[in-house]
Amino acid sequence: MRPPRPPLGPPRGRFVSAADVARLAGVSRSAVSRAFTPGAQVSEQARARILEAAEELGYRVNRLARTLHQDRSDLVGVVGGNFSNPYISAQLDALSRALHARRLQCLLMNSASGGDDLGRLLDYRVRTVVLLSGAAPDTLIRLCAQNGARMVLINRPRPPEGARADLVLADSAHGGRLAADRLARAGCQNVAVVISGSRTSAKLDRAEAFCSEMALHGIPVTRWADGPNSYETGVEAARALLIPGDRRVDGIFGVTDEIALGVLNTARFELGLRVPEDLSVIGFDDAPISGWSSHGLTTIRQPLEALTRATMEAITLPPEAEPVLCAVPVQLVERGSVRAPIT
Amino acid sequence: MRPPRPPLGPPRGRFVSAADVARLAGVSRSAVSRAFTPGAQVSEQARARILEAAEELGYRVNRLARTLHQDRSDLVGVVGGNFSNPYISAQLDALSRALHARRLQCLLMNSASGGDDLGRLLDYRVRTVVLLSGAAPDTLIRLCAQNGARMVLINRPRPPEGARADLVLADSAHGGRLAADRLARAGCQNVAVVISGSRTSAKLDRAEAFCSEMALHGIPVTRWADGPNSYETGVEAARALLIPGDRRVDGIFGVTDEIALGVLNTARFELGLRVPEDLSVIGFDDAPISGWSSHGLTTIRQPLEALTRATMEAITLPPEAEPVLCAVPVQLVERGSVRAPIT
DNA sequence: TGTCTGGCTGCACAGCTGTGCAGCGTCGTG
DNA sequence: CACGACGCTGCACAGCTGTGCAGCCAGACA
Known part of the structure; x- marks a missing residue:
């Protein structure tokens, strides 16, 4: 229950206004406004009385109303x-x-x-x-x-x-190139890039740069682009891309860490592949959990x-x-x- | 001061107001307000003209000013x-x-x-x-x-x-008991609970219930309470609690999944323990990542x-x-x- | 044709704050 | 003692919207 109010207080269930404070402190409403405006002209005694009344009533300046007056x-x-x-x-x-x-x-x-x-x-x-x-x-x-x-x-x-x-x-393009070079240096022969289905984004730039850099290395790239930007998209992609065979994919670039982690975990725990021996995985972002020892994901860091x-x-x-x-x-x-x- | 206005259309750099729209549509400001208030009385023609003008100027009702009038x-x-x-x-x-x-x-x-x-x-x-x-x-x-x-x-x-x-x-208490019973059924002999250092919270209830339930089972509980509610707290706790010896801790309850995951990963990857053979870990929350195959954390789910x-x-x-x-x-x-x- | 009804419209005020301006009192100085 | 300076105060208005109320106009009906 709320304690009983003094007669001068505002009605229940409404916000306290500067007028309420002015009434309690025995000054005009302008004075209350000035007491809360740095550099405005108020006497020390008035300011003290006003602040005390405001404290008692629980008054806070209404920034919504203040905004009406200011330009921003x-x-x-x-x-x-x-x-x-x-x-x-x-x-x-x-x-x-x-x-x-x-x-x-x-x-x-x-x-x-x-x-x-x-x-x-x-x-x-x-x-x-x-x-x-x-x-x-x-x-x-x-x-x-x-x-x-x-x-x-x-x-x-x-x-x-x-x-x-x-x-x-x-720098998405540079990141994409870094990822490509790293997989190439690892000796990957057959790589894939996993993008989410959303076409319009920096993720596309990452993938583009990755593909063109890989072309310079003469390494073929499979593109997977479907679903939202999520862990599950990585899971789906891994299941589809990592079918056993003589020319299996041996390197995957996930355009976000979340996707890459979906790939990584699915490869390790569902498909029984060894990472990085059988498959190299690289992500983009450097989300906090990518550094956890359960993942150990190599990635492109955006600071x-x-x-x-x-x-x-x-x-x-x-x-x-x-x-x-x-x-x-x-x-x-x-x-x-x-x-x-x-x- | 405000810059002089062009006859029609608002100046750059300020928000469009209902008055601007009224001027362009050739009606009073009240009419604009009514055009945007469901159930208010405006003629169809006026409403159409007003909405067109609003669209042209990019007007949106100022909800801050509207709030002044409403109670909430x-x-x-x-x-x-x-x-x-x-x-x-x-x-x-x-x-x-x-x-x-x-x-x-x-x-x-x-x-x-x-x-x-x-x-x-x-x-x-x-x-x-x-x-x-x-x-x-x-x-x-x-x-x-x-x-x-x-x-x-x-x-x-x-x-x-x-x-x-x-x-x-x-239901923190029930969750704590569920965790305790589960570790007891797993045959744990020497368990620990890891809480963050913040004393005042539902986390304390979880730990309390866990401890009293364990007392009923006659199983000793070590309490670790330090640091923030974070992955690193779990890491620290695991390092301190899981020292080799004849009566090593064989079951740990982390009061949040994040803590439990820190414990789990440190035990597995840094200390070389097998989970769950050497150590059982249980968390609380059921965060999305706890279900990932890289973790497979048994936990108490808060829906x-x-x-x-x-x-x-x-x-x-x-x-x-x-x-x-x-x-x-x-x-x-x-x-x-x-x-x-x-x- | 006169009157009444009903639908729109605009005026004016409320809601809350910031601020220019004038007024008031006090104090200091010539 | 007179006058100016100065510090403080309150009035009144601006900023933007919602709404009660009165007025206006058109249309319908007797």
Whole structure:
């Protein structure tokens, strides 16, 4: 039960307003506003009395109303498709911390549930929309432009010409080449690349670069592209690709760690293959669980800190600033799921 | 100051308002408001003209301003400590989808970064605060009560007497007993329980019930309680607990899957123990990755769907409704990290 | 033709905050 | 003592939307 209120308090079940505090402290509502505005002119006694009254009532400044007055809100819309994906969730964790540190709020939207309801983010006057998954729908691009909200795409496909959006991209092409070279040095003769079915994304660039680099080495590549970006997709791919025979696939590149782990585990535990002796597997992302000793996945690392830092820089740019393109370097992380180089 | 407006269309860099739309459509601002309010009285022609103008300008109703007028907002504050934790991220994924389906928005806050800045959620007039991690600070409890915001605690410690909060609890005690019975049936003689260092949580209940049930079986239990709720805590615990000797620990209960997986992997890959022959390991949660063939962790399942459903019910209750207590049953999931029962 | 009804429309205000501006009192100085 | 300066306060308005209420117009009916 709530303790009985003093007569001056606000009614039950409603938020406390500055007027309530003013009444209790015996000042005008303006004074309350000033007491919570740094640098505003209030006497020390009044401020003390106001803060005391606010504390007693549990008052907090209504940032929604404050936003009406200012040109930008503190809200940043963050869109993701699958927060239980190991790399996405690591990204979200880092990003939400960084936003918090800059006193920005994170309005989360799961794009897996609805269609292109992403425009609803604009209903809340978000200053910026950040996309972690999926492609940016044209309607969202237009809405952001018309309303002066920035848009940050992380490892997302380049929007159509003329669309204003900040791009934060890991060097997918270089990563794809690194993966190809590593499998070639391991002596693989017959390799495959596993992509999810979604066509429009940085994953395609990784796969493309992998294939063309492999062509330079003269090694044939089988492409598997089906299903969502998930562990199960890796499982399915492994079952289909790793049929016994004289020219069995001996190296697989999964365009995300989650896919690669599905391949790795299926090969080891369901098909009875030895990794890396019979099969080399390499991933992309370097999700935290890829380093666990149960997996030991060799992968292409996208540094999360650099990605987050670049994202925060784009987020905090003023709305009229020119869009930014930031490329983040990637690197090979050796863990043992790829055979040692033959010399 | 605001830049001078062109006769039609809003200036760059600001959000489009209903007044802008009204000007373009040649109607009053009220008419615009009504065109976007279901059931309000507007003629078909006016509505069509207004919607067309809104489409052209990219107008979206400002839900922040609308909130000023209504008694409750659409915002739900969600607090978590570590979104890269496998079970927390699965919870967040399910919750964000469910909120989206009910047209509620998810204002995310990472409690790992700041102290008790959680009160900042109230600045945004959230209708409800949901806690996924950590204990509810007294100040937050008081703030919510004074402002008529509901509070939902998921597997969190019971708040102090008199605090109004909805509780959604998996049956920790029953789960702890299930884990103990299972290890006892496996013939374990010397078991340990691994808790994280945080004292205040449902994890303690799991451990307590485990210990008392083991006492009934007459089996000694070593307690390890240190570090955060993380994979590394499991690693550390395994290194410390599994020292070779004549009375080595032969069964371990990790109070979360993440901890249990740290134990499991360290035992298998670093210490060279066979699981389950030399050591039985059991976890709690049933995170998605626990079912992966690389782990095969036997665990106590907290059904995510039931948890989410109960949470949504509490979230959508009116502010004046009495607090709710919802207990969700748990069950044992066999996967092979515990030895077969001896009969 | 006059009157009444009903459907739209716009005015004005509420809801909450930030801030320019004028007013008020006090204090210091000539 | 008179006057100016200065610090503080409250008024009033802006910012954006929802809505009660009155007014307007057209159409229907006697």
